[in-house]
Amino acid sequence: MLVNGMKMKSRLLRDRMCFILVCTFAALTAVPLLAILGEVFVRGCTQFSWDFITEPTPTALKAMMAMRAGDAIPGGIANGIVGSLIMLGMAAAVAVPVGVLCGVYLAENSKKRFAVVVSYLSDLLQGTPSVIIGMITYVWVVVPMKGYSAIAGSVALFIMMLPLIIRSTEETMKILPASLKEAGLALGGNNARVMLKVQLPAAFGGIFTGVLLAVSRVVGETAPLIFTALGCSMVRWEIDKPIAAVPLLIWEFFNDPNLQELIWGASLFLLLFVLCLNITAKYLAKKWNK
Amino acid sequence: MEKPIIEFKDVCVSYTRNTMAVKNVSAAVERNSITAIMGPSGCGKSTLLRAVNLMHSLYPNIKVDGEILLNGQNILAMEPIEVRRKVGMVFQRPTPFPTMSIYENVLAGFSLNGIGLPRSEKEEIVEHSLRSVALWDEVKDVLNKKGTFLSGGQQQRLCIARALALKPDVLLLDEPTSALDPIATKHIEELLLQLKNDVTMLIVTHNMGQAMRISQRSMFMYLGELVEYGDTAQMFAAATDERTKAYLTGKMG
Numbered sequence: 001m002l003v004n005g006m007k008m009k010s011r012l013l014r015d016r017m018c019f020i021l022v023c024t025f026a027a028l029t030a031v032p033l034l035a036i037l038g039e040v041f042v043r044g045c046t047q048f049s050w051d052f053i054t055e056p057t058p059t060a061l062k063a064m065m066a067m068r069a070g071d072a073i074p075g076g077i078a079n080g081i082v083g084s085l086i087m088l089g090m091a092a093a094v095a096v097p098v099g100v101l102c103g104v105y106l107a108e109n110s111k112k113r114f115a116v117v118v119s120y121l122s123d124l125l126q127g128t129p130s131v132i133i134g135m136i137t138y139v140w141v142v143v144p145m146k147g148y149s150a151i152a153g154s155v156a157l158f159i160m161m162l163p164l165i166i167r168s169t170e171e172t173m174k175i176l177p178a179s180l181k182e183a184g185l186a187l188g189g190n191n192a193r194v195m196l197k198v199q200l201p202a203a204f205g206g207i208f209t210g211v212l213l214a215v216s217r218v219v220g221e222t223a224p225l226i227f228t229a230l231g232c233s234m235v236r237w238e239i240d241k242p243i244a245a246v247p248l249l250i251w252e253f254f255n256d257p258n259l260q261e262l263i264w265g266a267s268l269f270l271l272l273f274v275l276c277l278n279i280t281a282k283y284l285a286k287k288w289n290k
Numbered sequence: 291m292e293k294p295i296i297e298f299k300d301v302c303v304s305y306t307r308n309t310m311a312v313k314n315v316s317a318a319v320e321r322n323s324i325t326a327i328m329g330p331s332g333c334g335k336s337t338l339l340r341a342v343n344l345m346h347s348l349y350p351n352i353k354v355d356g357e358i359l360l361n362g363q364n365i366l367a368m369e370p371i372e373v374r375r376k377v378g379m380v381f382q383r384p385t386p387f388p389t390m391s392i393y394e395n396v397l398a399g400f401s402l403n404g405i406g407l408p409r410s411e412k413e414e415i416v417e418h419s420l421r422s423v424a425l426w427d428e429v430k431d432v433l434n435k436k437g438t439f440l441s442g443g444q445q446q447r448l449c450i451a452r453a454l455a456l457k458p459d460v461l462l463l464d465e466p467t468s469a470l471d472p473i474a475t476k477h478i479e480e481l482l483l484q485l486k487n488d489v490t491m492l493i494v495t496h497n498m499g500q501a502m503r504i505s506q507r508s509m510f511m512y513l514g515e516l517v518e519y520g521d522t523a524q525m526f527a528a529a530t531d532e533r534t535k536a537y538l539t540g541k542m543g
Binding site for chain 2: 177179180182183184185186187188190201202204
């Protein structure tokens with residue numbers, strides 16, 4: 001044998017060192033995430049209570065009085081939670097059908113020039129800075145409607161969700177086996193029926209996961225909402241009036257010295273919401289892929 | 291002689307402009323028989339089979355020329371959904387629809403064609419179709435379970451039942467047993483022999499034993515050409531073409 005003992009030993013040693021190096025870097029990537037989670041959790045959990053999610057934001061005066069008296073700041077972020085849910089709901093109600101249909105079209109006609117162009121534009125839209133989307137929505141919706149509103153906010157969120165849903169639908173449809181579609185068509189079904197009864201149900205898990213991830217991506221968007229929803233200190237259900245959102249509240253709390261304490265509770269809520277959506281999405285994806 | 295159910299007339303199929311996967315195939319298929327299509331990989335046997343239910347029309351780059359007559363009508367000029375209701379197909383891998391129950395899978399042909407049936411008729415069709423593929427006794431208590439819950443052989447029989455439920459004139463089988471174990475294969479072969487009286491079958495197989503066991507007529511294809519077509523027993527006993535002889539004796543595969 002040409003490879004003697006010494007040489008073998010040094011090769012094994014080098015292999016071992018590479019392995020340790022890779023593991024170290026992998027561990028390092030977890031540090032920022034864990035640090036953020038830890039910080040937000042430690043600071044936020046002291047404020048977290050039932051009242052915090054069922055009471056609207058206190059006025060600066062109330063908060064100041066409570067702090068003077070040495071009490072906890074009363075009130076919470078209910079207005080933001082309601083506003084965020086209303087706007088997410090409206091945005092998703094439009095973005096899901098439009099995005100899924102578009103994704104289906106792109107997956108089925110991937111070679112057509114029109115589909116290539118649409119797919120490329122959708123990618124560009126996904127990369128568009130959210131502050132620009134907010135400003136454009138301001139020009140398109142807020143100005144003609146003569147006022148900030150939940151509608152304008154949900155239009156901005158809709159634009160942000162759309163490319164995410166299109167892409168996840170397209171990817172899911174593309175990995176379905178071709179045999180599924182062929183088997184459906186071989187039974188005499190037309191394209192629409194095979195899509196509706198065979199392909200879409202089979203892809204449901206993947207599409208639903210994509211929708212959840214899209215929602216969790218835009219729930220924390222702040223910039224587009226500053227231009228469109230503006231914010232509101234009451235719990236409000238009208239969709240044609242300015243409305244609050246959790247990320248907007250964080251920004252407002254930051255700008256008001258009397259309310260700064262509440263930042264952490266609101267951040268914790270947002271973080272937990274996103275975390276729950278992500279875990280649900282992962283769980284569903286796994287369950288569906290079995 | 292009775293009028294053939296399928297007639298191929300100078301059928302050519304090309305995937306790209308310069309390569310023909312099937313070259314000038316002309317042949318007539320007898321009613322209520324099993325016709326095997328044999329040949330080495332890439333000889334065009336699956337391509338020829340898939341032309342019969344217009345599967346190629348899904349892919350715009352594939353071109354089919356010539357005429358394929360079904361009961362005297364050229365299917366290449368017909369609407370795909372019309373043709374496919376008369377010509378069923380079973381694929382190499384079982385393809386039960388994963389989100390449908392066994393019951394719904396058998397009836398999938400009807401729901402995909404937008405045909406509504408009363409409950410009693412549905413139940414009759416499900417039972418009859420599953421009995422005709424000898425699956426009824428095995429699944430009658432689990433009809434609401436997903437089709438994917440069955441074994442590979444059972445799934446394939448379910449797919450045959452699903453195709454038969456529509457009462458097609460012709461059943462195309464594209465290597466239906468190549469993903470199955472020998473026992474499941476034996477079940478399917480017995481089943482096909484029983485079904486022969488009701489439906490004409492065209493089966494692509496790379497298994498010469500299978501062709502000999504179940505088919506009455508055989509085609510041997512090589513490099514896109516139909517080299518030899520005739521009585522199965524006769525072809526295995528004394529093939530006329532050298533290439534057929536070489537393939538059947540295992541000198542070429």
